[in-house]
Amino acid sequence: MVGGSVGDKLVIEGLHKSYPVRTGEVTALEDINLTIGNGEFIAIVGASGCGKSTLLRIIAGLENGYDGTVRLGDRRIAGPGLDRGMVFQEHRLLPWLTVEQNVAFGLNGLVPGEKERLVREHLDLVGLTGFARVHPHQLSGGMAQRVAIARALVNQPGLLLLDEPFGALDALTKIQMQQEILRIWEVERTTMVLVTHDIDEAIYLGDRVVIMSSRPGTVKRIVPVNLPRPRDRTSYEFVEIRREIYAEFFAEAERPFAYAI
Structure with a gap:
């Protein structure tokens, strides 16, 4: 059975991130302070270009050269690690x-049979047990994203990062995938951080919705969603x-164009 282990608390303090440009530098994130509890589901929304995805990439360890502190438990995040999984807008299979084979790709150093067991359990978790031997081109968009989720979870990370994972899907498939990720979260209780442009999605999934300001991105407000599930x-x-x-x-x-979220 797939484990339900819970990860460490994520703590972000005084985070500042700038990028060099020809005329100087552009500040992407400014004084981000955020604590995410074990097993919590956090949704982050904000205008395009406000630094949402940059924040997620820093947490994933894919961006460096920032000021401030980003810790998972008592460990400072300095690069990618198996304690964090990430799902992108494109499945990237x-x-x-x-x-x-895609789900098993990052599994190394396991005893014989352990890799097969983990892959089997995680395909079952995302409802794709009968599709183990097919190739990505034979899957629908929603099914391919399920594979990407299984691949991100198979190392049993304490934290799953979701960067607009359903943005490219049609409306009905998107709703189905929202229900699917919520079901997986309720089984696994993995801490999840979702970046999205969809406010309804953020409210439907999140325990809290973090609203970011326009660039430079700051945490403008955090809205608790105290509604029972299913919502x-x-x-x-x-x-x-x-x-x-x-x-x-x-x-x-x-x-007017700044209204886009």
């Missing part, structure tokens, strides 16, 4: 490998939280 997107309480989050963006926006 290797087309020449089968589904089971009804048409309920008065859900709509009120949506209205509250939208108001933050409209209050900041100065031009």
Whole structure:
């Protein structure tokens, strides 16, 4: 059975990230302070270019050269590690490998039979037991993302990072995948951090919604979502939280195109 181990607390303190440009530098993130508890599901929303994905990449260890502290438990994040998994908007599966080979790709140094067991359990977790021997081109977009999720979870990380993982899917598949990731979270209780442009998705999935300001990105506000699961997107309480989050963006926006989230 797939384990339900819970990871360490994620602590971000005084995070500042700039990029050099020809005329000087551009500040992407400024004074980010955020603590994410064990087993929590956090959703991050903000205008395009506010640094949401940069923040996720720093947590994943894919970006460095920042000021401040990013810790998972008592360990400072200084690079990629098996304690963190990441799912991108595109599934990024290797087309020449089968589904089971893609899931097993990062598993090394295991005793005979252990790799096969982990792959089998995680394909079962994402509902793809019968598709182990097929190749990515034979899968729908939603099924390919399920494989990507299984691959990210197979090393049993304490923290799963989701960078707009359903953004390229059609509306119905997107809703199905939101339900799927929520089911997986309820089974695994892995800490999850989701970056999304979809406010409804953020409210439906998140324990808290982190609203980031326009560049330079800062944590403008954190909205708790104290609604029981499964959540009804048409309920008065859900709509009120949506209205509250939208108001933050409209209050900041100065031009029509800045409303895009």
